[in-house]
Structure formats: structure tokens, C-alpha cells
Amino acid sequence: MEEVDLLILNASEILTLRNYNLSKTNTDSLSIIKNGAVAIKNGIIIDVGTTKRLSKKYKAVETLEAKNKTVLPGFIDPHTHLVFAGSREFELDLKLKGYTYQEILEKHGGGIYYTVEKTREASKTQLVSEGKKRLDTMLAHGTTTCEAKSGYGLTTRDEIKILEVTKELNKQHPIEIVPTFLGAHAIPKEYINRKEEYVKLIIDEMLPKVAEKRLAKFCDVFCEKGFFTPEQSIKILEEAKKHGLTPKIHADEFSDSKGAKIAAELDAITADHLLKASDKNLREMARKKKNIAVLLPATPFSMMLKEYANARKMIEYGIPVALATDLNPNCYTENMQFIIQLACLKMKMTPAEAIIGATINAAHAIDLANKIGSLEKGKQADIIILNCPNHKFIPYHFGVNLVEHVIKKGKIIK
Ligand code: NIG
Ligand code: FE
Numbered sequence: 001m002e003e004v005d006l007l008i009l010n011a012s013e014i015l016t017l018r019n020y021n022l023s024k025t026n027t028d029s030l031s032i033i034k035n036g037a038v039a040i041k042n043g044i045i046i047d048v049g050t051t052k053r054l055s056k057k058y059k060a061v062e063t064l065e066a067k068n069k070t071v072l073p074g075f076i077d078p079h080t081h082l083v084f085a086g087s088r089e090f091e092l093d094l095k096l097k098g099y100t101y102q103e104i105l106e107k108h109g110g111g112i113y114y115t116v117e118k119t120r121e122a123s124k125t126q127l128v129s130e131g132k133k134r135l136d137t138m139l140a141h142g143t144t145t146c147e148a149k150s151g152y153g154l155t156t157r158d159e160i161k162i163l164e165v166t167k168e169l170n171k172q173h174p175i176e177i178v179p180t181f182l183g184a185h186a187i188p189k190e191y192i193n194r195k196e197e198y199v200k201l202i203i204d205e206m207l208p209k210v211a212e213k214r215l216a217k218f219c220d221v222f223c224e225k226g227f228f229t230p231e232q233s234i235k236i237l238e239e240a241k242k243h244g245l246t247p248k249i250h251a252d253e254f255s256d257s258k259g260a261k262i263a264a265e266l267d268a269i270t271a272d273h274l275l276k277a278s279d280k281n282l283r284e285m286a287r288k289k290k291n292i293a294v295l296l297p298a299t300p301f302s303m304m305l306k307e308y309a310n311a312r313k314m315i316e317y318g319i320p321v322a323l324a325t326d327l328n329p330n331c332y333t334e335n336m337q338f339i340i341q342l343a344c345l346k347m348k349m350t351p352a353e354a355i356i357g358a359t360i361n362a363a364h365a366i367d368l369a370n371k372i373g374s375l376e377k378g379k380q381a382d383i384i385i386l387n388c389p390n391h392k393f394i395p396y397h398f399g400v401n402l403v404e405h406v407i408k409k410g411k412i413i414k
Helices: 051-057 091-096 101-107 111-121 124-140 156-172 195-212 230-242 259-266 279-288 298-302 311-317 336-347 351-358 360-365
Strands: 002-015 032-041 044-050 058-065 070-073 075-077 143-149 176-184 218-223 246-251 270-273 292-295 321-323 383-386 403-408
Touching: 002 051, 002 383, 032 051, 044 051, 051 058, 075 336, 075 351, 075 360, 091 101, 101 111, 111 156, 124 143, 124 156, 124 403, 156 176, 156 195, 176 195, 176 230, 195 230, 218 230, 230 246, 230 259, 246 259, 259 270, 259 279, 279 311, 292 311, 292 360, 298 336, 311 321, 311 336, 321 336, 321 351, 321 360, 336 351, 351 360
Parallel strands: 002 058, 002 070, 075 143, 143 176, 176 218, 218 246, 246 270, 270 292, 292 321
Antiparallel strands: 002 032, 032 044, 070 383, 383 403
């Protein structure tokens, strides 16, 4: 008998997502093992199979009994605005009166500008402590890795501050965090009549500093009417590439702003939101096969919109679809189970497609699929155990937390 650190036994379903191939998109297959087991040693998965086989082969220091439970890779949240100060619950009254996102931002003292003000005022210590609370909530709901964007600083100093807070959180918290520079989140108020100058500041000052300090892996831009034009977005993302940052893009959220087209042209790793992306530009993404669509159904939900991204069409075209929370003060949720529920109930994704979106495709969306996102020999042991007998319960039994255990790098942390 080989000795291992941890054995998970008797799971009614193990969703392995093994041998998943991104180019064969959304096969709708989770590669399930019934009455399954996982063996873990030194933080790595060393075997996955039936309980019958693994219980004969391994003895473990610690065992987790998973009878009637569903075991799957920890959720990966590939789009968050984790670090911010203040909250915007006051916007709900405005939303209920029918004001739009842009009206709340421009005329009612809310939106990104409100959060930028609070975040600029906040100390690093305060931001770390607030970020940590959100990460704890994420972990409790099954997220084991996330992406986190800057973007509520909009000065060189404050953008760096946010990315340094992100780095500190990554050190202090079991959740692994992949950082994204989003200096192009909005034109700051002090630059409102000299927008090109702000673009220049991003290019001449922010990007070189962020790259030199190695504070980000990705660079994102909010390409949208009233924010950054297609031309400005291309300029910033091309410059980011020169600094070794991989492009991402907030694309076609409120209007067809050519975001999907730019994503395809620049080989951006992801195009996010995509509610208003045109058919033609989506087909272009599908043809190039370089982008993953990151869909954020909690965002239209939080704004009480009727329209959601057309996931079915993207899947039909062969675009890989990942899911994320978009955690931010407008759309305040840390819970990927809720995102899977919205994906199924509002975007008509199947439970399997949504789970793929929250695990292996989400891993691809942050370029970590070689390490996480499936339960396979050699991958990091980031695993969750859900208190339900099969995966269809995740969208079916909504509004509760199904997570019973969270294992990160082989350690049981919940
Ligand atoms: O992804 N769309 C732009 N940014 C965020 C919202 C930011 C905010 O409202 O604070 C988003 O939805
Ligand atoms: Fe966002």
C-alpha cells in the first residue's frame, strides 16, 4: 500500500473534467466517476478513480468520507474587481427607480467614480483587511483561485497601491490571485476634458511601472461608449503586449463597442461581458479560436436588466465560455454557485456547460489550465466537496451554500 496525505472516498460523483480539450469546446461532458476517490500527496493529485481501486492501492494519513456528495475542482473566478473601498448599497434605490448604470455614474454621484474616491482615500491596511473578508467569503463558497483587477485608483500611485494590496492578499490568503492591471477602467474626473492625456499617462507611466514591478499578468480595458474608444483600447492593449502583459477586454457590455472584434484582432485571452456583441464579431472570435468568452450573468442581474449574454449562440459558434462573478461594488457577490445558477436559469446553459465554465474554462481564461481546473494526476489538489448527490443540484438547489469542504493545495481549509 502506498502512503498518501489525503484520500477522498465514496463520492457519489467525481467531476474530473479530465482530458478536456478547449478546441473541442463545450462538449458538455464532465468525465464523471461514480463512487469515486481521489488520492493526494504533497499538495498534488496523484490518482483519481473508483473507490474500489484506490482504497486497495493507498493508505492515507487523513480520509474524507464523501458518501452522497459531489466532488469537483475548486471554482475559479476569472473576473473580479476584488480590491476596493466603500460600498454602493444606496444605488439600489436609484436602480429601483429605473435609473441606468450610466445615469447613476454621471448624475447621481455613484458608479466607478464613487468607488475611486473611497479607494484613493483608503490605506493599504484597510484595503487588505476588506479584501481578505471578501476572499474568505469566496473560499467559503468554493472558490480556490481568482483573478483580481485594479481600476479604482486611476492615478499611477493608486493603481500601484491596489496591485500591491493584491500581491499582499495573495501572500496572506489561501486563495491564489492572478493580478490584472485595469488603469483603463474609466477616464478619471480630473481628465474628463483631456481624455487622450489620460491614455498617454497609462502608456507612458502606468504600464512601464506595473511591468517593471511585475505587478500584473494581464492588462484589461473597459471599451465602451463614455469610457475608452476602440482606438484607445487597441493602443493601450498593444502597448501592454510590448510589456509582456496579456490583453483582456471588457467588451460590448452596454453597446456594440467593437470589443469582440478587438479581442479577436489582438488575440486577447478573454473577451468579457459580450451582451451586445454583434453576430459578425462573435463569428470572428470563433474563427480565430484565440479568445475565451467570460460571461458575467450577475452583472445584468444586479442591474435588473432583462437581457443576458447569448451563451447559447457562443457555444453554437464554438467559442469556449467561462463564467465569473464580476465581483465589484455594483455587482456584489463572491459566490460562483450563484453564477452557475444564473448561467443555467437565465442563459440556458446546461449544468455541465456551466460547471465547465466555472472550472476548466475559467482556468484557461487566466492561463492556468496546466495546473488547475480539473481533477487529474499531476494537477494541484484544489478540490471542493459539495453536500449534494450529483452535479445537477448546483443550479437546482439554489440560494444556499452547498460547499461542505474546501481543499487547497492538498490542505483541508474548510
Ligand atoms: O465589470 N464595467 C465596468 N466595470 C465593472 C463595474 C465597475 C463598477 O461599477 O464599479 C464591471 O461591470
Ligand atoms: Fe468587470
